[in-house]
Amino acid sequence: MTRLLKNPLLLVIGLALVVALLPLLLPSTFYVRVVALVFINALAVLGLNLLMGFAGQVSLGHAGFFGIGAYAVAVGPTHLGMPTWLSLICGTVLAALVAFVVGRPILKLRGYYLAVATLGMGMLIAMVVSNEAQITGGPNGMPVPRLVLFGWRTAGPLIWYWISGVTLVIGVWIAINLIESPTGRAFRAIHDSETAARVLGVDVARYKLIAFVLSAAYAAIAGSYFVLFDGFVTPETASFLRSIEFVVMAVLGGLGSIFGSIVGATILVLLPQFLTVFHDYEHIVLGTIIILFLIFLPAGIVPTASSFFKRRSA
Amino acid sequence: MSILAVENLAISFGGLVAVDGVTFAVEHSEIFAVIGPNGAGKTTLFNMMSGLYTPQRGRILLAGEDVTNTPPHELARRGLSRTFQNLQVFFRMTAIENVMVGRHLHEKRNVLTHLFTLPSVHRQNANTRARAAELLALVGLAEAAEKPAGSLPYGALRRLEIARALATEPKVLLLDEPAAGCNPVETEEIDAVIKSIAAQGVAVILVEHDMRLVMRISSRIHVLDRGRTLAEGRAHDVRSNPAVIAAYLGGAGAQEAARAVD
Numbered sequence: 001m002t003r004l005l006k007n008p009l010l011l012v013i014g015l016a017l018v019v020a021l022l023p024l025l026l027p028s029t030f031y032v033r034v035v036a037l038v039f040i041n042a043l044a045v046l047g048l049n050l051l052m053g054f055a056g057q058v059s060l061g062h063a064g065f066f067g068i069g070a071y072a073v074a075v076g077p078t079h080l081g082m083p084t085w086l087s088l089i090c091g092t093v094l095a096a097l098v099a100f101v102v103g104r105p106i107l108k109l110r111g112y113y114l115a116v117a118t119l120g121m122g123m124l125i126a127m128v129v130s131n132e133a134q135i136t137g138g139p140n141g142m143p144v145p146r147l148v149l150f151g152w153r154t155a156g157p158l159i160w161y162w163i164s165g166v167t168l169v170i171g172v173w174i175a176i177n178l179i180e181s182p183t184g185r186a187f188r189a190i191h192d193s194e195t196a197a198r199v200l201g202v203d204v205a206r207y208k209l210i211a212f213v214l215s216a217a218y219a220a221i222a223g224s225y226f227v228l229f230d231g232f233v234t235p236e237t238a239s240f241l242r243s244i245e246f247v248v249m250a251v252l253g254g255l256g257s258i259f260g261s262i263v264g265a266t267i268l269v270l271l272p273q274f275l276t277v278f279h280d281y282e283h284i285v286l287g288t289i290i291i292l293f294l295i296f297l298p299a300g301i302v303p304t305a306s307s308f309f310k311r312r313s314a
Numbered sequence: 315m316s317i318l319a320v321e322n323l324a325i326s327f328g329g330l331v332a333v334d335g336v337t338f339a340v341e342h343s344e345i346f347a348v349i350g351p352n353g354a355g356k357t358t359l360f361n362m363m364s365g366l367y368t369p370q371r372g373r374i375l376l377a378g379e380d381v382t383n384t385p386p387h388e389l390a391r392r393g394l395s396r397t398f399q400n401l402q403v404f405f406r407m408t409a410i411e412n413v414m415v416g417r418h419l420h421e422k423r424n425v426l427t428h429l430f431t432l433p434s435v436h437r438q439n440a441n442t443r444a445r446a447a448e449l450l451a452l453v454g455l456a457e458a459a460e461k462p463a464g465s466l467p468y469g470a471l472r473r474l475e476i477a478r479a480l481a482t483e484p485k486v487l488l489l490d491e492p493a494a495g496c497n498p499v500e501t502e503e504i505d506a507v508i509k510s511i512a513a514q515g516v517a518v519i520l521v522e523h524d525m526r527l528v529m530r531i532s533s534r535i536h537v538l539d540r541g542r543t544l545a546e547g548r549a550h551d552v553r554s555n556p557a558v559i560a561a562y563l564g565g566a567g568a569q570e571a572a573r574a575v576d
Contacts, residue, residue, distance in 0.1 A: 181428035201390030
């Protein structure tokens with residue numbers, strides 16, 4: 001088990017197999033829909049984990065980048081006549097650009113100060129999409145034209161299952177590559193001791209910015225998928241609450257664990273589906289479960305489990 | 315030309331003058347010790363030399379070039395690296411990964427190739443790992459390569475920091491208390507490592523409280539007290555200097571010590 005988790009390429013292959021075979025086991029399109037949502041959220045959390053879990057820089061504003069991706073695929077085709085795929089690319093580039101411009105000054109801040117600065121950035125983006133009513137439809141939102149791929153209209157959960165599943169596998173592969181490279185080592189070094197990293201020649205400001213821009217791009221792609229799947233976008237897409245959800249998914253699954261990002265997203269997407277029996281008290285139960293997890297498994301689910309198996313096998 | 319020279323360096327924090335007009339120059343292959351009682355300003359001096367603090371007065375010259383306001387990562391590129399008195403180890407990485415970070419400047423840093431792990435990145439990772447393994451062997455940590463740094467004992471972490479600093483291939487190496495918390499055997503191992511580093515042409519500047527280690531390996535000793543230079547010279551001269559003894563033992567103790575030396 002631990003060896004399986006150790007070899008990174010096996011993780012990618014394993015995930016690809018799960019994505020390929022899972023539809024055979026899912027009893028109805030309802031479940032296909034839920035799993036597609038897991039994949040989309042996991043993609044955003046994966047990027048956030050590169051920033052928070054590896055480079056050690058907190059962000060409470062990633063729903064902002066998610067929102068930029070989301071509104072790009074709504075506004076691009078509707079107002080600018082751009083094809084959806086091009087809008088998606090432009091949205092991702094725009095989110096990366098915003099991260100680059102905003103990140104340069106605010107990544108000099110640390111800890112709580114960085115948390116508040118990113119929070120402000122996220123809220124600002126949410127306010128812009130909610131106030132520019134002529135373009136974005138304001139608080140009511142706007143419909144998102146369907147993605148047309150090779151003359152084929154992509155509607156329905158199964159198609160989005162495949163698109164988001166394949167993208168997640170590629171996203172995991174890229175994240176693993178990065179971590180096992182000089183860039184990834186620089187991220188982890190900055191997390192443990194910025195001072196030591198600087199003295200060894202790591203340009204700390206540059207690598208923080210790389211992590212921030214990259215995580216913004218992951219979030220933007222996830223945001224585009226999310227509303228293309230739904231067919232509608234509202235300012236809620238970029239809301240503060242969603243930023244918090246991403247952070248909770250990352251922490252729950254395990255900061256600094258690629259696999260943990262997927263586990264965290266799975267739990268936080270699935271729980272509300274099964275908590276509907278509690279209807280009125282859903283949020284209380286969800287909150288309690290999260291608090292219990294954070295008290296008893298502060299390192300996150302995957303790191304705790306893998307150290308448990310390591311101890312067992314030792 | 316000296317490989318590293320500091321001229322009239324000074325810094326104060328609030329009203330406290332931590333370092334006040336310190337001047338010295340260090341040559342290739344030299345082992346230069348900076349000693350002094352607690353609070354003399356040794357670590358502050360190191361923090362200025364490695365670019366972590368900006369001096370308020372004076373200059374720092376590295377290989378003849380003024381590097382006074384140069385950031386640490388730029389200094390590392392120009393050949394200056396250091397270790398820390400209060401360990402700054404990457405605790406969540408393995409020992410060998412710690413040293414691999416030290417190879418950062420000698421690796422190609424194109425992020426796009428890293429995203430897609432081209433074969434060149436694989437080759438480079440293998441080279442970096444091999445070089446890091448050699449350095450771990452040099453400081454006697456070959457066995458610990460794959461262990462998380464957080465699980466290593468204190469003495470091993472000190473040597474790990476030395477290996478990591480060496481990985482940058484410095485021309486000047488600042489060692490801040492390399493033997494602190496080490497037992498006599500470990501101290502002797504560090505002794506041998508420092509000598510072999512200097513023998514390769516690196517200028518080693520060390521702050522150390524273990525006087526036996528300092529006397530044994532230093533070619534010259536610079537004594538600080540309350541931020542000022544008290545004395546500089548060869549081990550024997552410094553040891554018998556009354557001002558130095560007074561600083562370490564206080565006025566009354568100095569008289570005792572002077573009698574003991576006679």
